[in-house]
Amino acid sequence: MSGEEEENAAELKIGEEFLKAKCLMNCEVSLILEHKYEQLQQTSDDPMNQVSQVFEKSLQYVKRFSRYKNPDAVRQVREAPSYFGVKDGWVTMDEFLKTRGRAQDDEAIEKMLNDLSLIKKFE
Structure with a gap:
């Protein structure tokens, strides 16, 4: 963004770092926020x-909406699409499905x- 333009999330004017950012699943955000909460408890x-x-x-x-709680399970879920040839994770799953035949x-x-x-079952 140029110096003249101001960031405004309501108008989807966001900084460059957000344009390249990857989406996080609720379970990943939960782990991050829980870690931050623990840090705050220790410092105050x-x-x-x-x-x-x-x-x-x-x-x-x-x-509430995190399906996976265990950090190892979260990592496995994040990596799951790569086992099926999806390079950029869950966001590109639609593109992956469009390039294959219906039976596949x-x-x-x-x-x-x-x-x-299985990941959830053995979590």
């Missing part, structure tokens, strides 16, 4: 003074879902 006598309401609500949200789509999706179920 009263950790609630340092935790904003937005931070607290965000942490509650991602914990169903088979690949079924295999991936089974693999994800």
Whole structure:
């Protein structure tokens, strides 16, 4: 962005670093926020003074909707698409499916879902 333009998320005017950023799953955000929360607890006598309401609500949200809790399981889920030839993770799954035949789509999706179920089962 040029120096004259101001960042504005409402108008999707965001900084360059966000244009190249990868999306995180709720379970990844949960791990990050939990780690930050633990750091805040260790550095303050009263950790609630340092935790904003937005931070607290965000942490509650991602914990509620995080399917995977174990860091190893989260890593396996993040890497799962690469086993099926998807280079950029879950975001490009649609492109991956468009390049294959319908029978291969169903088979690949079924295999991936089974693999994800196993990760969850053994978490």
